[in-house]
Amino acid sequence: MNKLFWSAFAMSLILLAPGAWSQGQTDEEFLGLESEILPELKGEQRFTSPELHQKEDWKVEPKKVEADVSEPAKGQGYSIIPWSTQDPEEWMDITKWVIEREVKDVTPDWKLRVRQAEHKELVGKILQCKGSCSVFRGSNSAKVQHLSRLLEGDELNTDKDSVAWVYLMDGTLVRLGPETSVSIQEINFGKSEIFVLTRLNRGHIFWHPRSKGEVATNFAPETDSLSLPLLVREANVEFYEREIFKSQTDSQHLAEVMELDDNAIKGQMKALNDLKTQNGEMPLETRFMVVAPNSTLVGKNVSFDFTYQSGGKAYFKKRGTNLGEEFTVHLRGYSMTQAIPVSEEDWHEVEVNGRSYTSLENVPGMLQILELLTKRIKTLELAREMWIRDFTLPVMKVVNEPEKLAVEHGYTRWGEELDKRLQFLVEYTRRIETTNLRSLENLLGKLESNGEKVERNLNENQYRVSLNHYLLGLKSRYDHKKMRVREMNDLHYYVWILRNGKF
Known part of the structure; x- marks a missing residue:
């Protein structure tokens, strides 16, 4: 009843208002008032017509005001707005x-x-992870496995009893031992x-650039068997065992087993050396810089072991001699500006404060074992050549x-400023790590005073x-x-790799 009363009251006001239309006025005439208020709507509809808010001499072409790429680099979008982290209020x-x-x-070139x-450019990929490996990208962490991508700024960690092999985009192999942390x-x-x-940051790494020339055949078993088989199926020795088994008779099978032949x-x-010849030499050599809290290694064309425990000493060893190699160590201290060349294939010990290092005459057994684990790695060498063919050569x-x-691979080409970058x-x-060493020692001292155990020395967990x-x-x-792996068909072999290639 109330609604009906108010409706009647509103209608009476309309009828009594001055300017209300007469009963004889048609609806079409009343609705025609809209044409006097709104512009005529034709073609593409907008809130207002262009004539009301712009003129020809007002137009500004964005290309003349703000510089941007015609096509973004691989990994970038056309839009630079961070939609995933954008705060609506901001x-x-x-x-x-x-x-x-x-x-x-x-700043015309702000884009x-x-x-x-x-x-963030692609630094490398995970070739193998046995155990549990994780990567921190900013504040986010995730487990990684075969073929996982590693970008600039990533921190890769291996847990207890875990090992990771990383393939860098220049063709270098890097092995991370258990309980190791590396920031790329x-x-x-x-x-x-x-x-x-x-x-x-801590732990043990083996740095292994690609060598020139053929790899000598060695029939001894591979030392890093924990990392085998690889998920690169054509790299495993079992793949070649299966190929031989398919072409042999029963008597040949028996003779091979009795003679322990290693065909x-x-x-x-042969596949490794053939592929090295096919890939050829790299057009660019790689200069590396590996930083630890108490020392820095810089060089190229050289393999080495490097191990460091938080608050303890560092140990490194140059492995082998290669043509055109360079290898220097940089110590800590605000006045220690010289680069010290290292040519001996000996284990060296760097003091906790990073002010000096010495060559070890009596090498601890733990260091000898770390060296043993990467002595024979022909399967990993073959997988490296396959990935050079598939991932690195297209970039080169x-x-x-x-x-x-930039567009096809997402890399920025550096000029002469690359040398200045290294010098800087x-x-x-050297300066920042010298300061960090003091802060680290203060932190570890407080932890130890609170009864927490800090592992400063090498241990068997490595x-x-x-x-x-x-x-x-x-x-x-x-x-x-x-031995029965060689008798498997392709499907069984693939399942065997998946079951044994990771745990």
């Missing part, structure tokens, strides 16, 4: 917009700068060389074409699981379980 904040607009108006700052800071492609910067290893080594083909290098990093790292697997594998090298 997006609508007029004060923030005005400040940003003032900066953008005086290029934002792209460069936000872009950057990779830069220059005109004459590639530069890779990493930091060993599969011959086939594997366009390394002298900056635009293609050496000096900056090698126990790998050594046990290698020694037990020697006993079961020719047992039925191992």
